[in-house]
Amino acid sequence: MVVLNPPRANHPRDWQPIVNALAAIVGKDGVVRRKEELLVYECDGLTSYRQRPDVVVLPRTTEEVAAVVQVCDRYQVPFIARGAGTGLSGGALPVEGCVLIVTARMNRILEIDLPNQRVVVQPGVINNWVTQAVSGAGFYYAPDPSSQIICSIGGNVAENSGGVHCLKYGVTTNHVVGLKLVLPDGTIVDVGGKIPEQPGYDLTGIFVGSEGTLGIATEVTLRILKAPEAIHVLLADFTSVEAAGQAVSDIIRSGIIPAGMEMMDNFSINAVEDVVATNCYPRDAVAILLIELDGLAVEVSANSQQIEAICRQNGARCIRTATDPIERLTLWKGRKAAFAAMGKISPDYYVQDGVIPRTKLQYVLREIESLSAKHGYRVANVFHAGDGNLHPLILFDNAVPGQLEAVEALGGDILKLCVQVGGSISGEHGIGADKRCYMPEMFSQVDLETMLLVRSAIDPKRLANPDKIFPTPRTCGEAARAKAHEQFPHVDRF
Amino acid sequence: MVVLNPPRANHPRDWQPIVNALAAIVGKDGVVRRKEELLVYECDGLTSYRQRPDVVVLPRTTEEVAAVVQVCDRYQVPFIARGAGTGLSGGALPVEGCVLIVTARMNRILEIDLPNQRVVVQPGVINNWVTQAVSGAGFYYAPDPSSQIICSIGGNVAENSGGVHCLKYGVTTNHVVGLKLVLPDGTIVDVGGKIPEQPGYDLTGIFVGSEGTLGIATEVTLRILKAPEAIHVLLADFTSVEAAGQAVSDIIRSGIIPAGMEMMDNFSINAVEDVVATNCYPRDAVAILLIELDGLAVEVSANSQQIEAICRQNGARCIRTATDPIERLTLWKGRKAAFAAMGKISPDYYVQDGVIPRTKLQYVLREIESLSAKHGYRVANVFHAGDGNLHPLILFDNAVPGQLEAVEALGGDILKLCVQVGGSISGEHGIGADKRCYMPEMFSQVDLETMLLVRSAIDPKRLANPDKIFPTPRTCGEAARAKAHEQFPHVDRF
Structure with missing residues (x-):
């Protein structure tokens, strides 16, 4: 049915007319051509893949993006959009002979509509700015990737990013109601809108998570939520992974939906205690659960008691509950620092992102342990247990030839395991160049x-x-x- | 870019080889050709459009649907899928020279997976059967169109159906996680799956609400929810539409999300009291709100008190609260009977389905009143106030020549008004043949x-x-x- 065009020609091309056309659109200061400046853009958060772009262009408006894309279309040059470059699957990795369209200058919040709970932003707006802009009025933007203080909304849209609160609130696609898009031929089109009920095809839904392969979002209409009256965080420690996994299943079965429910294994606990010394993660625990509840004060309090009971029934030794912001931050501190801690105890780490049905948690964690032993690399598990979104962190040394390939193979085996039990090869990082x-x-x-x-x-x-x-x-x-x-x-x- | 094929030929065709090919797939008893039997299928819930299909075929499996579609593809015959035929926008209306594929025999629940909260059904399964199948274990299926005891899941998927609980729980697309599809060339494809996190394009999302124009869903994987611990229903009556509208806005602004929040105007109140005599809807109220809250008992009780206070601040005269199932049914009785009541006080009625931002509620209701006066037809308003989904019911007599056209024009003016204030021409009924x-x-x-x-x-x-x-x-x-x-x-x- 589909006959695709022949592969792109890889012959050297004359960039000058293209660069001139781009500069005419965005100004000379909006086009980057010097090799040393281009180096910054040769990878995103997945640093093991690198490719220098030929030209970087920094538009400011939808019309400029459309004109830039039209130039690419005319000269048959591949183009790649890049937000903050924090993606972990190489979604913003350049290809040979490409124009990289960087949204850093498209960083304006265009509209805040509190009565209808909508915020319209340019794609270069940082995730966390949205909450900052509306928190005074008692609202927030729910999707919270761990990179939220540096990652951009455009990148979140491309990769359909998640975060610790996805369990209750869903991922980016559940919070994007409309988009202004530049299609690959330079056409500007509006999909969705402020009203969620839109007839016709759900093009907003198909665009979110399409990783830049269908065009570039230049305006994003976000849904914001009312901030909850109360938030509790519980830290429960267990002497077996089975017990912690069973507690997760029992909590979900009870009908309570925590805002987030995270698990860390013994190796991760000790790594973060070594590095950030929270002094509240028990070093001898085989696994801990961090459970955040939000809602009305009465509701949070009732759910908190029930969750404590469920954890104790499953053998939790000690349960700490934090209700004020400072105590909550203390309990979260180790989880938030987990990736950084790995970076301190190992020269390099490779983070994988797979999803499994919650019911397979214990089985999959045991299998990951076997794979870790078989391949000879240590694996730390820090993950969104509530929605079965695993993040195995594989420790290695990139300076040793062959180790990167070996850990990629181990990561691949973990993904195959996820699929085998009925899961997915990506929960929130996207496929990008890494996992296709x-x-x-x-x-x-x-x-x-x-x-x-x-x-x-x-x-x-x-x-x-x-x-x-x-x-x-x-x-x-x-x-x-x-x-x-x-x-x-x-x-x-x- | 798109060059479509020339329009379908309308010349008489020889149906015999097509009928033979279809009978070879589904058996002779699965093919309907007799004119009087075909009459049943000449319209769906939108009875003002009629077109008799040439052939009706009743497959039982995905493979049979695929084979039927392949026959249609081979002979270039348009095909239309039909579930229970309760749709209100003419989405299942036949076209000249078509095969109608009726899913009535595809009525099996294929799998119930309680730990993962999924149910897999064939498209002919009735909406309400899903809840019946899992309610014993404490679960339910959230989307609840008013036709839920007769409408099919396949039709719900096609039209992205809603219901009174959409305010809190979303429409069908929020509860469908995977589909087995037969594409228009007969290819069988799986999109989505049990796990919500799926990389690649969200084809499940684009298929839901595509009204049969992208193929036929033959298996649907649904998300089921844990039944709430408590449910309260409040009935509040107001002496002005403005006050009721303001109460709706204030409730949403408070951060409470009711399971449902319905409004009925004075005309509707009196119509239902005339016909079903609930004896609890005050006949002199200008508007009533019916508000359903669900969740934990403590949460529902706290929210109930707060909503009562908000309604009183906005001048509500009387507030009744129902906490047990029988009392709740009494309060809902009038709302549920509203459409039927219109059928008793008027020979015919035409129901429209538009969406507006909640902030425009008062303005739009006043404008609808003006349009009603201008066109000379009575309009009753019974609708999902919480999400701004209006259902104006226009009363007329189809036996009087010209009245249908006149009310369609009035309905059109109401839709244009919805768009003008930033809304949508369909909330939950779809576009179908009616509103394109x-x-x-x-x-x-x-x-x-x-x-x-x-x-x-x-x-x-x-x-x-x-x-x-x-x-x-x-x-x-x-x-x-x-x-x-x-x-x-x-x-x-x-």
Whole structure:
């Protein structure tokens, strides 16, 4: 059905007319060409992949983005949008011979509509600024990736980012109600709106999480929520992973939906105590749960008591409850510092992002332990237990040749395990450049083909963030191509 | 960009080979051809549009649906899926020379997975059966259209149906996590899954609400929720619409999200008291609010007190609260009977479905009153006030020539008013055949064009439920075509 265009030519091209056309749109100071300045943009938060862009362009408005994209369309140059560059799957990784469109200057909050609980922002606005802008009136923006003080809303939209409060409030797609988009041919289009009930196709939904492959969002309409009256945080420590996992299941079964429910294993507990010394995470606990409850004071208090009882029934030794902001921060401190702590106890770490049904938690954690032993690399588990979103942190030393490849293989085995138990290869970091070779583990050829039908309809020249999400033979092996041809001999789909 | 195939030929065709091919798939008893039997299928809940299908086919499995669709693809016959036929926008209306695929035999609940809170059903399963199947274990399925005891899940998916509890729990799209689909060429594809976190494009989201224009869902994976511990219903009566509207705004502003918040005007109150005599809706009230709260007992009780205070501050004369199931049913009785009551006091009624920002409620209700006076037809207002989803019921007599056209024009004026204040032309009934001429009121040509790009990618022959959602010149006037050509001279898009 889909016949994609031939692969992009890799021959050297004359960039001067392109650079001139871009400078005419955004001004000379909006175009970066010097090699040493371009270095900053050669990777995002996934530092193991690097590719220097040929040109970086910094537009300020929707119209400038549209004009830039039209230049790319005219010269058949691939373009990649980049927000703050904090993504962990290489979604903003440049490709050879590309223009990188950086949204850093598109950092204005365009409208705050409190009665309708909407905020309209440019994509370069930092996640945390939204809450800051409305907290005085008693509102907040729910999705809270751990990078929320530096990551941009545009990047959140591209990767459909999550955070610790997704268990109760959902991920980015549940909080984006409308978008102004620049499509890959430079057309400006509005999808969704302030009102959630929109007839026709849900293009907002398909765009969120499409990782820049369908165009660029230049205005984002967000839903904000009323800040809860009360927040409690509970820290419960367990002597086995099974007991902690059972407590998670029992809490969900009780009908309570905590705002967040995080688990850390013994290795992570000791790593954070070594580095940040919270002095409240018991070093001999096999696992701890951090459970945040929010809502009305009476509701939080009642749920808090019930959760404490459930944890005790499952053998929790000690339960601490924090109700004021400072105590709560203390309990959260270790969890928030966990990734940084790994960076201090190991030269490098590789973070994976898989999802499993909650009911498989104990089994999967045991299997990860076996895989860790088999591959010979230590794995720390710090994760969103409530929604089964695992973040195994694999410790290694990138200076030792071969270690990166080995931990990537271990990470891949963990993803396959997630799929095997009915889970997913990404919870909140996206597929990007990093995990596209694993897409066929989760989706059949015809499932991927259906996504590519949509891709080809919106981006027929495949200029918008190419080589992301979908597997290609160049990186994922000629075998994939051969297999695809065997199954679908009538179509050249990669 | 999109070049659609030429319009379908309307010449008489030889149905015999098609009927034979269909009978070979579903058996002779699965194919309906007798004129008097076909009459049942000539309209759905929107009875003012009628078109008899040429063939009705009743498959039992995904594979049978796929084979039927392949026959349609081979013979270039348009096909339309139909669930229980309760839709109010003519989404299941046949077109000339079509095969109607009725899902009545696809009525099995395939899987109940309580630990993961998922139920997998065939599309012909009735909405209410899902709750019945899991209520013993303390769960329920949240979307509750007023037709829930007769409407099918497949129809709910197609129209992205709502209900009185959407305010807190969202519409169908928020409760469908995965689909097995038959695409318009007969390909079977899986989108989404049991796990909500799915990488790649959100095809589940784009399919829900696509009104059968992208294919047919043959298995639907639903999210079920834990039944709340307590439910309270409050009935508050007001002496002005402004006061009731202000109470709605103040409740939302307080941060409480009721499960449902319905408003009825004086005309509706008297109509239901005349017909069902609840004896608890005050006949002299200008408006009443029915507010349902659910959650923990302590939470519901606290919120109930706060809402009562807000209503009194806004001049509510009398507030009744129902806490046990029988009392709650009494308070709901009038609201649930409202549409039927209109049917008893008027030969016919036409129900409209528009959405407005809550902040515009008072203004829009006043304007509807003016429009009602101007057109000379009585309008009753019974609606989901919490999410601004209006259901004006226009009373008329279809036996009087010209009245249907006149009330359709009045309905159209109400929709335009909704769009003018920043709202939507459909909250939960869909666009179907009924409202597609109003799509350009809400969407620009380029917005619609972007939806059509997706349509054309998935259904290039435009056989899947044609003449729905998108305006066509045949029904919406040649002017639309001329305008489109003027804007996009390179494409024949209608």
